[in-house]
Amino acid sequence: MKHYIFLCFALLMVGCAHQQELDVSDTLEAERQLVAAAQSIEHSLRLLAQAESQSAQPLMDISELVTDEAGLGVRATLDWSGPIEPLLGKIAKLTDYRLRVIGQEPSIPVMVSITREEQIVAEILKDAGLQASNKAALVVYPSTRVIELRYLPVS
Numbered sequence: 001m002k003h004y005i006f007l008c009f010a011l012l013m014v015g016c017a018h019q020q021e022l023d024v025s026d027t028l029e030a031e032r033q034l035v036a037a038a039q040s041i042e043h044s045l046r047l048l049a050q051a052e053s054q055s056a057q058p059l060m061d062i063s064e065l066v067t068d069e070a071g072l073g074v075r076a077t078l079d080w081s082g083p084i085e086p087l088l089g090k091i092a093k094l095t096d097y098r099l100r101v102i103g104q105e106p107s108i109p110v111m112v113s114i115t116r117e118e119q120i121v122a123e124i125l126k127d128a129g130l131q132a133s134n135k136a137a138l139v140v141y142p143s144t145r146v147i148e149l150r151y152l153p154v155s
Contacts, residue, residue, distance in 0.1 A: 042113075049131050065122040070142035071095050072122040083109035084132050085149060088125075092147050095121055097140075103151030110135045110151070 065072040072095055080087050085101065092099040112131040116124055122140075125147070129138030137150040 046131075049133060065125070065140055065142055067142070070122075070140075071097075071145070072120070072125065072140070072142070074121055075118045076121050076124065077117045078119070078124055079115045081113040082111060084112045084128055084136060085109070087112060087114070087128060088138075088147055088149055091121060091125065095145075097145045097147050100146050100148045101151070102148060103136075103153070105151055106135060106154060 064070060067073065074095065076091075076094065085099075085105065089099050091097070110132045112128050114124060114127050114131075116127075125138060125140060129136075132138065134152070136152055139148040139150065140146070141148065
């Protein structure tokens with residue numbers, strides 16, 4: 001009798017079980033929505049950085065940087081996410097400029113994220129300065145071919 005009750009109980013439990021079916025289209029749609037949200041966030045952060053920098057410091061005027069003498073009118077393709085100082089070092093080397101760093105680098109590096117294809121180097125520098133606006137200032141001296149990174153004091 002015990003075996004009969006156990007068998008009935010086991011059959012009831014098996015009858016209650018069901019398999020879940022995964023809908024792959026829902027997963028793909030969710031991934032698409034996540035990518036769209038990430039792109040929207042990146043765009044919003046760039047606009048926010050631009051708005052903050054307009055109130056903090058004037059935007060870099062690149063008109064005198066794209067002349068033949070200044071040499072920052074060349075085009076470059078860049079995909080960079082990381083500290084600003086090594087990025088500026090690479091740009092300085094590419095354009096035959098020197099990088100001068102003023103101030104003490106903060107304990108948390110100033111991070112920038114720039115992805116550009118065939119963009120004028122002066123525009124890339126402007127974008128980097130824009131993203132670093134509340135932690136560092138970027139000044140370019142075309143006459144002496146110096147890119148200056150000024151770390152701002154921590155407040």
